[in-house]
Amino acid sequence: MTVEHASHPVPSHVGEVIVEARGIEKYFGDHHVLRGVDLDVRRREAVMIIGRSGSGKTTLLRCLNFLEEPTVGSVEIDGLRVEAAPLRARSRAHQEQIRQIRLRASMLFQEFALFPHMSVLGNCIEAPTRVRGIPRDEAVGLAEKYLAKVGLIEKRDEYPARLSGGQKQRVAIARALCMEPKVLLFDEPTSALDPELIGEVLHVMEELAHEGTTMIVVTHEMHFAREAADRVIFMEGGVIAEDGPPEQILNSPREEATKRFLRRFLGEDGPPK
């Protein structure tokens, strides 16, 4: 299905389209998880994807940087277009294209996935030095800049095991920023956190959104989506069911499915019927 951008006004701060997913379909065996998704994300736009578990939102995110190879479709990020190639997914040329896509779109995970055998600083400089080929001291400078941004510069020599969940996710954000990607992909970044630690992560993300970092966030945090999103996408049954500004999707959704989801999810605070 096609997403009609013309139907809602584009916020003035966003730029040209930088992520362009076309006709994404994904099967796990016979299970049709994504049933044809088109998605455009513009520069400096913060897009939040909501929906029930099993609606395909995480799979869509993982297809965008090919952690899952889509069965059909294409993804273009910052001018690099990669076609789904399930039959030659392991070919060297395709793997290299995927790697280039990942340099443009960095992923944050639910379970943080910091490297436990490296210090916080080591986590941050590993990929910049070995993948981008930046000299070590330059990479350290970069890491310090982004660690300061997430408020963890004093933890630079700690090992991940000594950090709280919230701190780990903030380090993971700094680590991703060190690659200076064009887009950040967040896969339920606060779902594995104790309730009292969620705020610090959302705070960092909100700051990034307001500074104009392009991001696509799969989340269950409706309040956060309302505050930080430029656009909210509701997914249902492997397609984008509704797409619009947060006020519209969260307060006065048009689709029955969206209304049902929000009613169940938000309970009393749900949108009017």
Place this chain on the structure above:
Amino acid sequence: MTAAELRPARAPILDDIVAAQRRRRRWFRGQFIVVWVVLVGIIGVFLWSSGKVSWDFIFQSGPYILQGAGITILVSLVGIVLAIVLALLGALGRLSSNAIAYSLASLYVSLVRGTPLLVQIYFIYFGLAFAGIRLDAIPAGIIALGFNYGAYMTEIFRAGIQAVPRSQLEAAQALGMPERLAFRRIVLPQAVRIVIPAIGNDFVAMIKDSALVSTIAVTELLWRAQRVGRSEHQVLAALTIAAVVYWGLTIIFSFFQERLEKRMARGDR
């Protein structure tokens, strides 16, 4: 009133609990020592009363046998290093999507685990000689031991690599790391931490299995014990000395292994 005055006094029973715990620990340790000393003493008395063990022989031939410990350690150390290399290659093969690599690794593991170590030692020492490859006894023994242990450790390494969460590889790849780099820098170091206790175990086991290379005349502990024991008609005494030295070596290396494990556990995890 200060906060300190407000805090309730430390309950007196706490001191009694601590004292009781300490007593229990001391009692445990005491029993442990008694059991060991008594049982080892009984074995010693038994050997002594058999009349087949003479102090003269122990003092005269002990040093000669003990010199074999150096060879035993050398063979085991080089053997375990070879085994680690082979195990890593084997594990990569077993996890490979390349059919040839997988087949080779599987054949290696199956063949080595399905035949006795003694047969493997003969094959490498005598069998290869027929094929025109003449190895000295020590290299042949090292290769046989490394080859054998490498097969067993292949499965350990494979399990260790698989025990590293998949998200670690994904996180590395999401940062643009090619698969090989991600494996070498992210997955492998974590897998090594997981398998270190098992490597330690295998090293201690190899110290004892290295006795088998005495059969191809490597002048290690057991070979020397048998040789001098036979010529002096003190076989039992010579074997006893060898046994004590093997035991001592394993105790020493087990001690180091435990310390290493503790350090890894304490470290940065």
